[in-house]
Amino acid sequence: MDIKVPRGTQDILPSETGKWQVVEELIRETCRMYQYKEIRTPIFEHTELFTRSVGDTTDIVQKEMYTFQDRGDRSLTLRPEGTASAVRAFVEHKMFGYPDQPVKLYYMGPMFRYERQQAGRYRQFVQFGIEAIGSADPAIDAEVISLAMSVYQKAGLKKLKLVINSLGDTESRVAHKEALVNHFEPHIAEFCSDCQNRLQKNPLRILDCKVDRNHPLMATAPSLTDYLNEESAAYFEKVKEYLSLLNIPYEVDPNLVRGLDYYNHTAFEIMSTAEGFGAITTLAGGGRYNGLVEELGGPASPGIGFAMSIERLLLAVEAENNKWADLSTLDVYVIGMGEAAKKKAVELTYELRNNEITAEMDYLDRKIKTQMKSADRLKAKLVLVIGDDELEKQSAMLKDLATGEQQLVPFSTLIEQVKISITTQVEAKEQ
Incomplete structure (x- = not known):
């Protein structure tokens, strides 16, 4: 079905x-x-x-x-x-x-x-x-x-x-209602059934009719402002x-x-x-x-x-062809290459999120080139890459996707450096 x-x-x-x-x-x-x-x-x-x-x-x-x-x-x-x-x-x-x-x-x-x-x-x-x-x-x-x-x-x-x-x-509307009834009643048969039903109950609604809006009597109907x-x-x-x-x-x-x-x-x-x-x-x-x-x-x-x-x-x-503000909320895309690096990527992704930094990682074990394309599509500000060499140095490669600049950052100062890089990128956009 x-x-x-x-x-x-x-x-x-x-x-x-x-x-x-x-x-x-x-x-x-x-x-x-x-x-x-x-x-x-x-x-x-x-x-x-x-x-x-x-x-x-x-x-x-x-x-x-x-x-x-x-x-x-x-x-x-x-x-x-x-x-x-x-x-x-x-x-x-x-x-x-x-x-x-x-x-x-x-x-x-x-x-x-x-x-x-x-x-x-x-x-x-x-x-x-x-x-x-x-x-x-x-x-x-x-x-x-x-x-x-x-x-x-x-x-x-x-x-x-x-x-x-x-x-x-109320007083103004009663006077206007009477004027509207007198205006429309002689020709009410020319109007739609809804208008005919509204004539006595609520003639003001006739003026809001989409069916008869071009009827000549609409243009000459008594104006409410004249009865205020x-x-x-x-x-x-x-x-x-x-x-x-x-x-x-x-x-x-x-x-x-x-x-x-x-x-x-x-x-x-x-x-x-x-x-x-x-x-x-x-x-x-x-x-x-x-x-x-x-x-x-x-x-x-x-x-x-x-x-x-x-x-x-x-x-x-x-x-009006207005451009919305950047709707991306992804700060960091984390890439872990290899089984050991992936474990560290899971750990770092969790740590980033706990520090109010939006983060995402790959769960399909795709190649690094494919993961970088995902980071671009998601409009990530930064990418963290961890491989065997980075693990050995207890560091991650931090890349700024706006400038292309990258630096090796120790795990011990990674959160602090990520926050600095995000702030720098945001300030550069505002200038």
């Missing part, structure tokens, strides 16, 4: 995982600088969590969730996004009682959506996201956006575009003011609505403008979700966050 990876998933092979590890470490370090702490939630949750938070009119809930009944006849769903789980944990563990607010969280892990596979989009994908819960200060909106931009910039991306909008508060009340408009102005203060360029797009029902006030997306990146340019998206904590049984706790796909981040790096 020819069993292959399920459609919409992928194997990330050892030749690629180095890039993932670089990105993941970059993300964790950025979160540390901003003081966001990691939260790890279950991969599956009760289905009601997503229908109540994400919204039963969204594509995610209607078409994309992996839902199943367990043996206790409970409806469970593989998490399609991270905010709902983080907010559920915030409520369940009474994090709203923490003395330091807002509570600043980040997560990174697999999410699941049943959708058509495209470049950088899979049915199982890895998402990084942050949530800042407990503050209604527009300055935290700017901080959240700046963290997302910082991750992309640290990954070497330059061709970025930040788009923002305000979805307003004084408080919502003032909040949005402060967000823009803080972004300008941080020297973060942005564009206001009144048609940006995002695809999840819990958003209000600030909404944003970060896009790649790199040539050849593809038709789907969005890298990350997020926004404010005041009211979601209350919806899930907690006290009034305003929040804001974003999520980004690691797969699409890597695609954007590739589209």
Whole structure:
């Protein structure tokens, strides 16, 4: 039987995982600088969590969730996004009682959506996201956006575009909803069945429709910014003011609505403008979700966050032809020629590793020329060669693969000399 990876998933092979590890470490370090702490939630949750938070009119809930009944006849769903789980944990563990607010969280892990596979989009994908819960200060909106931009910039991306909008508060959205219904209702039969179902429940979602996005009524639809009340408009102005203060360029797009029902006030997306990146340019998206904590049984706790796909981040790096930092983590390749020398090679390899020096050796008893080729492929910094002559002298031949220089080093000072050689090679690369 020819069993292959399920459609919409992928194997990330050892030749690629180095890039993932670089990105993941970059993300964790950025979160540390901003003081966001990691939260790890279950991969599956009760289905009601997503229908109540994400919204039963969204594509995610209607078409994309992996839902199943367990043996206790409970409806469970593989998490399609991270905010709902983080907010559920915030409520369940009474994090709203923490003395330091807002509570600043980040997560990174697999999410699941049943959708058509495209470049950088899979049915199982890895998402990084942050949530800042407990503050209604527009300055935290700017901080959240700046963290997302910082991750992309640290990954070497330059061709970025930040788009923002305000979805307003409840009062603003009610007024806008009424205007949208009046606008679309006379011609709603010309729209897809999803839009027809959304007209009364959530007409704002019509603006996010991929099927009817070129319909003439889309271009003339009432703009939410025209219906913002004084408080919502003032909040949005402060967000823009803080972004300008941080020297973060942005564009206001009144048609940006995002695809999840819990958003209000600030909404944003970060896009790649790199040539050849593809038709789907969005890298990350997020926004404010005041009211979601209350919806899930907690006290009034305003929040804001974003999520980004690691797969699409890597695609954007590739589209800009950025060269990743040297992903090699191999310091020394140890070669032992002959039975006695091999025993010493095993011993030295173990000793190097115990001294925080990454080391590898041959386990196929290949010729020295073949082993040297392996060292090159593995991008080793140094090679240690031990033969009968070296054993007799209680030494090893140390070769720097960057310069070709080699020297005979006594076993007694070998660890110290290896560390010096590695430091010298690293400093030479940095110059």
